[in-house]
Amino acid sequence: MKRAYNFNAGPAALPEWVLQEAQKSWMDFNNTGMSVMELSHRSKDYEGVHNEAKALLASLLSIPEDYEILFLQGGASLQFTMVPMNLLDNGQTGYYALTGVWAEKALKEAAKIGKTEIAASSKEDNYTYIPEAGDIQVPENAAYLHITSNNTIYGTQWQTFPTGLKVPVVADMSSDILSTPIDVKNFDIIYAGAQKNLGPSGVTVVIIKKDLIKKNPALPTMLSYETHASSNSLFNTPPTLAIYLLSLVLKWAENQGGLEAIATINNKKAETLYNVIDNSNGFYNGHAAKNSRSKMNVTFTLQSDELTKRFLEEAKQAGFVGLNGHRSIGGCRASIYNAVPLEHVEALAEFMKTFQQNA
Numbered sequence: 046m047k048r049a050y051n052f053n054a055g056p057a058a059l060p061e062w063v064l065q066e067a068q069k070s071w072m073d074f075n076n077t078g079m080s081v082m083e084l085s086h087r088s089k090d091y092e093g094v095h096n097e098a099k100a101l102l103a104s105l106l107s108i109p110e111d112y113e114i115l116f117l118q119g120g121a122s123l124q125f126t127m128v129p130m131n132l133l134d135n136g137q138t139g140y141y142a143l144t145g146v147w148a149e150k151a152l153k154e155a156a157k158i159g160k161t162e163i164a165a166s167s168k169e170d171n172y173t174y175i176p177e178a179g180d181i182q183v184p185e186n187a188a189y190l191h192i193t194s195n196n197t198i199y200g201t202q203w204q205t206f207p208t209g210l211k212v213p214v215v216a217d218m219s220s221d222i223l224s225t226p227i228d229v230k231n232f233d234i235i236y237a238g239a240q241k242n243l244g245p246s247g248v249t250v251v252i253i254k255k256d257l258i259k260k261n262p263a264l265p266t267m268l269s270y271e272t273h274a275s276s277n278s279l280f281n282t283p284p285t286l287a288i289y290l291l292s293l294v295l296k297w298a299e300n301q302g303g304l305e306a307i308a309t310i311n312n313k314k315a316e317t318l319y320n321v322i323d324n325s326n327g328f329y330n331g332h333a334a335k336n337s338r339s340k341m342n343v344t345f346t347l348q349s350d351e352l353t354k355r356f357l358e359e360a361k362q363a364g365f366v367g368l369n370g371h372r373s374i375g376g377c378r379a380s381i382y383n384a385v386p387l388e389h390v391e392a393l394a395e396f397m398k399t400f401q402q403n404a
């Protein structure tokens with residue numbers, strides 16, 4: 046068996062160890078004679094998995110006691126709706142930093158629910174950079190500031206986050222959660238669809254400060270954070286298999302040495318590809334401004350559409366998967382999430398150099 050060089054943007058590569066562990070328990074989890082998928086979500090065995098995933102996440106991210114961890118469904122996309130539904134309850138305004146397509150989508154959904162404003166934007170420059178965190182101003186009576194920590198499609202990433210604002214900060218961290226240590230205290234809500242850095246699709250992690258969780262009988266039950274917070278995310282049937290795989294990914298992350306160790310490898314991976322781009326004399330052009338470059342999604346084009354197309358074709362033949370840029374910007378994108386091994390990134394770097402030499 047040969048594993049692919051998987052640079053998919055999401056769903057994305059999973060650690061081999063996780064796949065192997067899951068396979069071991071596929072027919073018989075924990076001597077139950079059943080797979081995790083076949084357990085009742087009210088059983089002790091499943092609850093062990095569920096609570097272990099929460100504990101591992103709390104430990105890896107050093108999540109303080111005054112935050113709740115929720116496992117929801119509907120993807121990050123449903124959070125675009127749930128955030129304003131739960132936070133824009135008394136005519137306040139939600140502020141959005143527009144740094145890419147996902148941020149635009151979050152804003153669009155919020156505008157259906159309440160008042161919104163754009164706090165900062167790099168749209169005019171085709172989302173090539175992240176606005177200066179220090180330049181972001183929001184009035185004290187704003188409901189929140191929403192940011193997208195890593196812009197999966199454009200390959201940009203906040204290098205420092207806004208701090209010291211007097212309003213809650215909400216962050217969509219779908220494509221860089223667990224890639225480096227963060228100070229959870231600087232955020233009031235963090236959410237992430239699992240399928241990039243946390244596991245398979247099907248579960249969405251929400252880390253929310255407890256004082257933002259309020260009972261609001263006017264909200265649809267399933268769309269209220271309070272429903273899920275007060276039931277340990279077991280109000281209805283959770284995506285049990287996805288949460289089990291999440292727990293394995295978190296164990297794997299812990300075994301790697303935690304987020305400091307993971308960040309060191311991620312830095313090396315990103316540097317490997319950006320070095321090829323920067324040393325190519327313009328053969329490869331990075332989309333992102335250097336001070337906004339993502340360590341998760343490396344986006345670039347070649348000198349012509351023709352050459353880009355040939356590059357993608359030859360890369361595919363050489364066993365590299367998922368290098369096509371998002372359909373909204375084209376070009377190439379290498380997604381190098383936590384689970385993508387350094388050796389695979391090095392293989393891609395070699396391929397890029399050889400392609401340039403032979404072009």
Ligand SMILES: *Cc1c(COP(=O)(O)O)cnc(C)c1O
Pocket residue numbers: 055119120121122123147193195196197217218219220238239241
């Ligand atoms: C992938 C992605 C999303 C969409 O996630 P779904 O789980 O498919 O809804 C939203 N935001 C960001 C930053 C993403 O990378």
